Amino acid sequence: MPKGQIRKALSGFYYVLDQDGERYIQCRGRGVFRNRKITPLVGDFVDYAADNDLEGTITHIHERKNELVRPPISNIDQAILVFSAKQPDFHPLLLDRFLTAIESFSIKPVICLTKMDLVNEEEQEKLQRYIEDYETIGYEVIPAFKGDPALAERLLPVLEGKTSVLAGQSGVGKSTLLNTILPSLDLKTDAISQALNRGKHTTRHVELMEVNNGLLADTPGFSSFDFETIEKEELSACFPEMAERSGDCKFRECLHLNEPKCAIKAAVEAGEIADYRYKHYLKFLEEIMNRKPRYSND
Numbered sequence: 001m002p003k004g005q006i007r008k009a010l011s012g013f014y015y016v017l018d019q020d021g022e023r024y025i026q027c028r029g030r031g032v033f034r035n036r037k038i039t040p041l042v043g044d045f046v047d048y049a050a051d052n053d054l055e056g057t058i059t060h061i062h063e064r065k066n067e068l069v070r071p072p073i074s075n076i077d078q079a080i081l082v083f084s085a086k087q088p089d090f091h092p093l094l095l096d097r098f099l100t101a102i103e104s105f106s107i108k109p110v111i112c113l114t115k116m117d118l119v120n121e122e123e124q125e126k127l128q129r130y131i132e133d134y135e136t137i138g139y140e141v142i143p144a145f146k147g148d149p150a151l152a153e154r155l156l157p158v159l160e161g162k163t164s165v166l167a168g169q170s171g172v173g174k175s176t177l178l179n180t181i182l183p184s185l186d187l188k189t190d191a192i193s194q195a196l197n198r199g200k201h202t203t204r205h206v207e208l209m210e211v212n213n214g215l216l217a218d219t220p221g222f223s224s225f226d227f228e229t230i231e232k233e234e235l236s237a238c239f240p241e242m243a244e245r246s247g248d249c250k251f252r253e254c255l256h257l258n259e260p261k262c263a264i265k266a267a268v269e270a271g272e273i274a275d276y277r278y279k280h281y282l283k284f285l286e287e288i289m290n291r292k293p294r295y296s297n298d
């Protein structure tokens with residue numbers, strides 16, 4: 001059975017790039033998937049039965065590394081989290097919400113800070129402190145502004161060899177960012193024109209575009225999050241600076257609240273973990289603990 005990857009979904013068809021990366025087979029999903037409540041997703045590695053050179057049927061979906069609902073894509077390596085420095089103002093709590101959710105999907109986050117041209121000196125200094133905090137944690141932070149000619153050069157190495165998706169609130173500049181980097185990329189013209197001409201209400205279509213030996217989703221995604229799938233014991237693993245220290249807590253199941261000999265609380269007091277990051281952790285923990293229990297026989 002030939003194998004390939006779904007690179008595009010449109011009007012009930014899945015476009016599977018064959019294993020040699022040479023041609024697209026237009027495939028239907030099989031009815032059997034619908035019965036099992038699985039829908040093929042862009043990004044899926046699949047087996048297909050080819051009717052001829054151009055058409056076929058997907059017969060098997062290989063196990064996914066992860067999957068997103070918005071945009072509907074699987075097997076994602078990283079998310080470029082787009083946050084604006086201004087309009088709307090930079091929002092660390094919201095950023096931490098995104099970071100936490102993305103870490104929980106085993107997706108690597110990269111932070112892109114847009115609209116840097118709008119900040120004054122004082123705001124710039126404040127932002128710089130945040131940038132340093134996030135870099136200390138280990139996150140890459142890419143400052144950006146509209147039309148920055150050096151932006152593509154900074155983003156391309158980040159995209160290299162990875163499957164990436166852009167994410168962020170409405171109005172932060174995701175489309176502007178795509179439009180800034182796309183023209184300088186060696187993309188198939190059809191992918192470019194579709195990405196650039198997309199109106200808000202065009203046909204739902206998702207595509208992975210080839211960019212610098214990697215893939216980039218042409219549809220920005222997930223503008224908000226709740227923590228439905230994170231358990232309270234898993235939360236600190238989504239904060240890298242806590243994950244690396246939680247082995248030093250006295251109790252293995254320490255939630256870093258009021259337990260004795262907690263390495264996280266000690267690190268916060270010593271200024272090694274930023275105060276606001278710990279506060280956000282506590283806030284998310286409370287949300288998770290107040291969540292209505294899910295049905296156990298589900």
Ligand SMILES: Nc1nc2c(ncn2[C@@H]2O[C@H](COP(=O)(O)OP(=O)(O)OP(=O)(O)O)[C@@H](O)[C@H]2O)c(=O)[nH]1
Nearest residue numbers: 114115116144145146169170171172173174175176
């Ligand atoms: N000054 C300045 N304005 C920007 C920058 N980036 C985006 N904008 C403006 O911010 C507004 C929103 O930008 P978009 O790119 O549409 O934002 P988006 O994230 O795609 O928004 P949605 O489509 O609603 O999700 C537009 O008016 C842009 O021109 C920037 O770097 N500097």
Ligand SMILES: [Zn+2]
Nearest residue numbers: 249254256262
């Ligand atoms: Zn602890």
